[in-house]
Amino acid sequence: MKCSICKQKDATVHLTQIAGDKMQKVDLCEDCANKKGVNDPAGFSLADLLLGLGAAQEMEQASGGTELQCPRCHFTQADFKKTGRLGCPECYHTFAEGLEGLLKTMHKGTRHVGKVPQGLRQGRDLAERIKGLKQKLDAAIAGEDFEQAALLRDEIRQLNPTNPGAAPVRQGDA
DSSP states (O other): OBOTTTSSSBOOEEEEEEETTEEEEEEEOHHHHHHTTTTOTTTOOHHHHHTTTOHHHHHHHHTTTSOOBOTTTOOBHHHHHHHSSOSSHHHHHHTHHHHHHHHHHHSSOSSOOOOOOHHHHHHHHHHHHHHHHHHHHHHHHHTTOHHHHHHHHHHHHHHOTTOTTSOOOOTTTO
16 A cells, blocks of 8 residues: 555555544555654644645635734744644634634534533423523513413423422413
């Protein structure tokens, strides 16, 4: 198997990255591995290498060829290329244009939503929906739209029938 970079020498270093359901492989000869800093963790950017050796180039093209620098931490594109990481949260805004394409190829999207257990996420979603309905209910009551308020009250009760804050149903109210 030939080196992915020079395409001349036999590859002796094999790198694999699995991101989601995508697997990317890079095969390097000893010389190219040393040039890319594979043996030096401080100077090696696996993200740059696995993105076709073009992560920093793509960021440069997006910025018009000029060297951008974060106003907060003074991190540059060269720093990103060297480490494969950004310096601070402001870097995401500074380098946004170039990072968008990179993040889309590496992840499912460009917005981090974190990992939340399924049960907890469902509970949070339900709580947010009930909170929104209660706000609508308050607005309907303030606007004296009692028919809409009754519909919203019933919907809240259906979503959370054991809600201790719900008013008890009296006979004749339904």
